[in-house]
Amino acid sequence: MRLTAPALLVLASAALADVPSQVEAYLAKGEKALVAMHEARGTELLRALEAARPHFLRARKLAAKGLEGAPGDAVLAKAHADATGRLVGILNAETVIYLERGARPLAKKRNEEALKLLPKDARALALKDEIENPAPYVPDARIVDTTRGGQAGKPEARTEADRRVLGRRAAATR
Numbered sequence: 001m002r003l004t005a006p007a008l009l010v011l012a013s014a015a016l017a018d019v020p021s022q023v024e025a026y027l028a029k030g031e032k033a034l035v036a037m038h039e040a041r042g043t044e045l046l047r048a049l050e051a052a053r054p055h056f057l058r059a060r061k062l063a064a065k066g067l068e069g070a071p072g073d074a075v076l077a078k079a080h081a082d083a084t085g086r087l088v089g090i091l092n093a094e095t096v097i098y099l100e101r102g103a104r105p106l107a108k109k110r111n112e113e114a115l116k117l118l119p120k121d122a123r124a125l126a127l128k129d130e131i132e133n134p135a136p137y138v139p140d141a142r143i144v145d146t147t148r149g150g151q152a153g154k155p156e157a158r159t160e161a162d163r164r165v166l167g168r169r170a171a172a173t174r
Helices: 005-036 042-069 074-101 104-117 122-132 160-173
Strands: none
Touching (some): 005 074, 104 122
């Protein structure tokens, strides 16, 4: 069966009429996934964010496709902006998690994705700066040495053997 141009136009307009409801459905699924992450921490939080991201991606793509057919549609434009904002928020959250874990390449990748979507997003730009200019590592003085019950940082708690080892290390570095 061959479709004529008017028939294709009618089918396309029917498909476009359904686009806002499909977009809303994907946005709702994404929001539901984000609500599920409310109590999550660590790996669970990352999984929840990754589970929500595809819903917002689909909503954004559908809204963009709908806007091609109806450029002035305010509902689709708002849905597109909402999906984009949520995606950038998810990508920024993933960037922070990866930075905390020390996975700079993954953090950089997520940050670049966020900046492609919203190039002027303040949080994404701040994260980009943090990725490119990391703070120097400063060891925490409160780190406890479990071998001596937390006395490692105190010179008076060092044994004679510790002093000999420290002396040899100092001599070797000269």
